[in-house]
Amino acid sequence: MQPKPETIALINQNGYLWDSVNNEMAPTFYRSPQFYVYLYKTEQYASGYRIKLPGRGTHGNVIDLPHELLAPRNYINVVHSSNTSVKKVSLKDRLNGSEIEQVLREFMV
Structure with missing residues (x-):
């Protein structure tokens, strides 16, 4: 990617939420x-x-800077047993076991 000269931040809006405890x-x-x-x-x-x-001054304000959005889905936010904030994987569009394995393979290569 070649950012525009005025760009201050690159933002990844689309990713996955993965509960590694409950898969x-x-x-x-x-x-x-x-x-x-x-x-x-x-x-x-x-x-x-x-x-x-x-x-x-939190990550919620990064969007207020001159920015560009990165595509496609390019992060996995991992929920694990040591998280301090509780996140729940949405029931909507939940992936099945083989789809989860495919996503993890793509990110772990």
């Missing part, structure tokens, strides 16, 4: 998820410049 997975969408990356010029970063998020 449940479904496609997921977040408007401004924690799966993003900032783009810096080398000289700026080396000199200590850091991007500041607007608003409350």
